Amino acid sequence: xxxxxxxxxxxxxxxxxxxxxxxxxxxxxxxxxxxxxxxxxxxxxxxxxxxxxxxxxxxxxxxxxxxxxxxxxxxxxxxxxxxxxxxxxxxxxxxxxxxxxxxxxxxxxxxxxxxxxxxxxxxxxxxxxxxxxxxxxxxxxxxxxxxxxxxxxxxxxxxxxxxxxxxxxxxxxxxxxxxxxxxxxxxxxxxxxxxxxxxxxxxxxxxxxxxxxxxxxxxxxxxxxxxxxxxxxxxxxxxxxxxxxxxxxxxxxxxxxxxxxxxxxxxxxxxxxxxxxxxxxxxxxxxxxxxxxxxxxxxxxxxxxxxxxxx
Amino acid sequence: xxxxxxxxxxxxxxxxxxxxxxxxxxxxxxxxxxxxxxxxxxxxxxxxxxxxxxxxxxxxxxxxxxxxxxxxxxxxxxxxxxxxxxxxxxxxxxxxxxxxxxxxxxxxxxxxxxxxxxxxxxxxxxxxxxxxxxxxxxxxxxxxxxxxxxxxxxxxxxxxxxxxxxxxxxxxxxxxxxxxxxxxxxxxxxxxxxxxxxxxxxxxxxxxxxxxxxxxxxxxxxxxxxxxxxxxxxxxxxxxxxxxxxxxxxxxxxxxxxxxxxxxxxxxxxxxxxxxxxxxxxxxxxxxxxxxxxxxxxxxxxxxxxxxxxxxxxxx
Numbered sequence: 001x002x003x004x005x006x007x008x009x010x011x012x013x014x015x016x017x018x019x020x021x022x023x024x025x026x027x028x029x030x031x032x033x034x035x036x037x038x039x040x041x042x043x044x045x046x047x048x049x050x051x052x053x054x055x056x057x058x059x060x061x062x063x064x065x066x067x068x069x070x071x072x073x074x075x076x077x078x079x080x081x082x083x084x085x086x087x088x089x090x091x092x093x094x095x096x097x098x099x100x101x102x103x104x105x106x107x108x109x110x111x112x113x114x115x116x117x118x119x120x121x122x123x124x125x126x127x128x129x130x131x132x133x134x135x136x137x138x139x140x141x142x143x144x145x146x147x148x149x150x151x152x153x154x155x156x157x158x159x160x161x162x163x164x165x166x167x168x169x170x171x172x173x174x175x176x177x178x179x180x181x182x183x184x185x186x187x188x189x190x191x192x193x194x195x196x197x198x199x200x201x202x203x204x205x206x207x208x209x210x211x212x213x214x215x216x217x218x219x220x221x222x223x224x225x226x227x228x229x230x231x232x233x234x235x236x237x238x239x240x241x242x243x244x245x246x247x248x249x250x251x252x253x254x255x256x257x258x259x260x261x262x263x264x265x266x267x268x269x270x271x272x273x274x275x276x277x278x279x280x281x282x283x284x285x286x287x288x289x290x291x292x293x294x295x296x297x298x299x300x301x302x303x304x305x306x307x308x309x310x311x
Numbered sequence: 312x313x314x315x316x317x318x319x320x321x322x323x324x325x326x327x328x329x330x331x332x333x334x335x336x337x338x339x340x341x342x343x344x345x346x347x348x349x350x351x352x353x354x355x356x357x358x359x360x361x362x363x364x365x366x367x368x369x370x371x372x373x374x375x376x377x378x379x380x381x382x383x384x385x386x387x388x389x390x391x392x393x394x395x396x397x398x399x400x401x402x403x404x405x406x407x408x409x410x411x412x413x414x415x416x417x418x419x420x421x422x423x424x425x426x427x428x429x430x431x432x433x434x435x436x437x438x439x440x441x442x443x444x445x446x447x448x449x450x451x452x453x454x455x456x457x458x459x460x461x462x463x464x465x466x467x468x469x470x471x472x473x474x475x476x477x478x479x480x481x482x483x484x485x486x487x488x489x490x491x492x493x494x495x496x497x498x499x500x501x502x503x504x505x506x507x508x509x510x511x512x513x514x515x516x517x518x519x520x521x522x523x524x525x526x527x528x529x530x531x532x533x534x535x536x537x538x539x540x541x542x543x544x545x546x547x548x549x550x551x552x553x554x555x556x557x558x559x560x561x562x563x564x565x566x567x568x569x570x571x572x573x574x575x576x577x578x579x580x581x582x583x584x585x586x587x588x589x590x591x592x593x594x595x596x597x598x599x600x601x602x603x604x605x606x607x608x609x610x611x612x613x614x615x616x617x618x619x620x621x622x623x624x625x626x627x
Contacts (some may be wrong), residue, residue: 036447144334148329151603156583160337161597163587180365244569245457248584263459271466278466282459290454297450 020128030302037298042260043291053112054103061088061097064104065255067094073274092277093266101257108258109239109288112173118239121231124184128225131185132192133215143189145183154179156240159250167250169242169258176241180234187230191223198222225303232296236289243285257283316615321609327600331382334599336591338376345394345590346370368394368560381596390600392595395586400597403582407600410480411571411578414501415563419556421502422509428505430513435540437518445510452507457566461500461573480577497574501566505559512555516548523547549620557613560606608612 051201053059064083070081074091089098131142149157160170161175195201196219204218245251246260254261262281271278346364365371369380384391406599433445474492481489481589520526521544529543530536568580575581581597586594 019461027556036443054480144325144329148326148333151326151330151561151606152334152599153561153568153602155568156599156602158598159568159584160334160587164338164590236454243456243613244458247456247569260456260458263462271462272469275466278462282456282462285459286451286455288575289456290451293450293454297446 005239031299032299034301037256037295037301040291040294040298043287044295047082047106047288047291048110050103054107056110060100060103062087062100064096064100064257065155066096071095072268076112076276090276092262093270093274097172098277098280101262102259102280104257104263105259105281106284106288107250108169108256109242109246109285112176112242113235113239113292114167115173116176117231117235119177120180120234121184121227124181124230125188125223125227128185128188129182129192129220132189132196133211139189142185146185149179150186153235155241155244158245159248159249162250165255169256172242172245172251176238182232184230187226188223191226192219195219195222197235225300228303229296229300232292232299234293236296239285239292241287289311316611319614323611327603330603331596332378332598334377334596335374335381338590338595339377344370353515354414374507381593385600390597392498392581393591393594395589395591395594400593403594404579404597404601407577407579407582410576411564411567411580413483413578414494414498414567414578415560417498418505418563418566419559421498422505422559425502426504426509426513430510430544431517432480433510433514433541434517434521442514446488449507449510452503452510455504457500457504458545459570461497461505461570464496464500465573493576497570497576500570501563504566505562508559508562509552509555512552513548516551517544520544520548547621550617553613553616557606557610560604560609563592564606566601577585609627 050059067111068080068091071085071087071091072095073085073093074080074095076090078087078090079085080087085097086098087097089102091097094102115265126141131139157179158172158175161178162171165171165174200217201214204214209218243258243260243263244260247264249261249264252258252261254265259281263278265279268278331562345368346361361372369377372380383550388401392399393403396403429449433442442594465475474496481493483490494595509549520539525547526539526544529539534543564580567578568583570576571578571580572584579602583595583598585591586598
């Protein structure tokens with residue numbers, strides 16, 4: 001037996017393409033079938049890189065929080081009164097550079113959204129996985145609590161929690177995170193319930209695999225697709241909720257630039273004369289949320305075997 | 312059927328109890344209360360009068376006793392009195408509810424008017440430009456935040472059509488045109504966001520039903536394509552859409568909080584924000600309880616409508 005195993009392994013490894021090429025080919029196939037989805041993925045990743053750059057202080061042309069009294073409400077592509085600064089997208093009502101504020105706003109939105117998506121998917125995933133795998137009373141109780149939280153509208157509860165904890169972005173994060181957990185928990189629970197009944201899990205169990213091994217080696221890889229889809233959904237929702245809270249004045253506090261807050265303050269006051277102040281942050285939110293949604297949709301189409309057949 | 316309804320109503324009781332505990336606990340656990348919120352505005356309130364104030368509002372008793380008092384009041388139709396407005400909670404809700412209800416119904420109506428034709432066409436012409444356009448527009452609809460769209464309607468409505476949101480509530484029976492002017496833009500904002508979800512759901516379920524055996528049979532009988540699509544496929548595609556409508560009630564409520572404050576309508580959403588800011592516990596609790604009850608009852612009605620939509624479903 002030992003003699004036969006050696007050459008067999010060699011044949012397998014000789015025909016196996018490198019990992020990089022597998023990934024590259026997969027990405028290429030994705031881009032060809034889902035051109036809009038791929039474009040959206042690029043927009044999402046580019047915004048993410050912009051946010052990281054803004055964090056390190058590069059990419060941001062001017063200080064977004066410093067105001068210049070002489071440069072109030074400058075139009076697109078204008079220079080400052082002392083001729084030193086170029087305002088690509090103009091300035092707001094107290095002379096702060098719009099482009100820098102938009103980029104800093106992207107940083108807030110993206111990190112807020114990604115952090116919510118990551119934390120809620122992991123916590124919700126663990127809850128869903130255990131709840132479905134253990135079953136019985138635990139499952140019943142967990143599901144009732146998830147039901148109860150889901151009946152109350154997301155934004156309504158977030159408003160209550162944030163305004164009572166005190167308006168700040170940190171409290172907004174806490175509120176949104178708590179409220180974002182039920183959905184992944186439920187989605188992953190139902191996928192696990194389906195995976196639990198499959199033949200390969202039964203096969204693994206009859207071979208004597210432990211519960212832990214079955215859960216993490218056999219079930220988890222099969223619920224990765226719904227996890228990705230639900231996390232892109234959470235990302236989009238979290239960005240909108242953050243913007244909504246800031247719009248209502250209970251999210252990010254001035255002078256921190258936030259897309260939602262930019263719309264409600266100077267954006268609403270100056271819309272007659274300078275609609276740019278409201279339109280720029282508004283379209284920024286719409287585009288990034290659109291891109292995440294499109295990307296999530298494309299990933300779902302590729303990963304969902306039921307939809308794959310119909311293409 | 313009757314038994315089924317009773318059983319469902321009984322099952323709601325634990326959910327409602329959990330929610331009353333959660334909302335009540337949430338409000339009490341968090342720092343600050345109504346008296347402190349008032350204090351920060353009217354400074355110079357001495358400790359003695361604060362204490363008297365608390366006693367008057369019943370805030371001096373331990374939280375569990377307050378909770379029992381509140382819940383037993385609800386059972387006999389007494390939802391407490393608003394701290395801020397000094398008016399029974401049920402009256403305050405009764406004033407605001409018609410506005411939000413009209414807004415919500417109009418929004419769902421608009422959502423369906425957009426979603427049904429677009430969704431059906433998208434499914435019938437799957438993977439053609441009609442389908443791609445429909446889906447892209449639908450995702451765009453979800454992606455534009457409510458408040459941005461509302462603001463744009465106000466900006467460009469004023470600029471292009473000279474339209475301004477009328478202030479003060481106009482009753483739909485006495486002043487139908489003013490009422491329409493007031494509600495239509497707000498309902499349009501809410502409706503477009505909903506229509507996107509509905510449209511995607513209609514498309515997916517239509518794609519599934521169009522592949523069913525009974526649709527093939529209908530075609531084989533020689534029925535026209537319109538009749539096959541609308542009478543055989545569409546009606547069977549409705550169930551998931553109706554389920555989604557039930558879930559969307561909470562989206563409508565959440566959205567109306569934003570839309571009502573942008574368009575300055577005194578509905579439940581705006582009342583809720585004011586109540587939260589004032590730490591007006593009885594009103595916040597009352598509104599949350601009302602919203603939850605409406606959602607639960609609406610979902611029950613929706614479940615009951617299944618058997619009417621699909622005669623194969625029978626409740627016992």
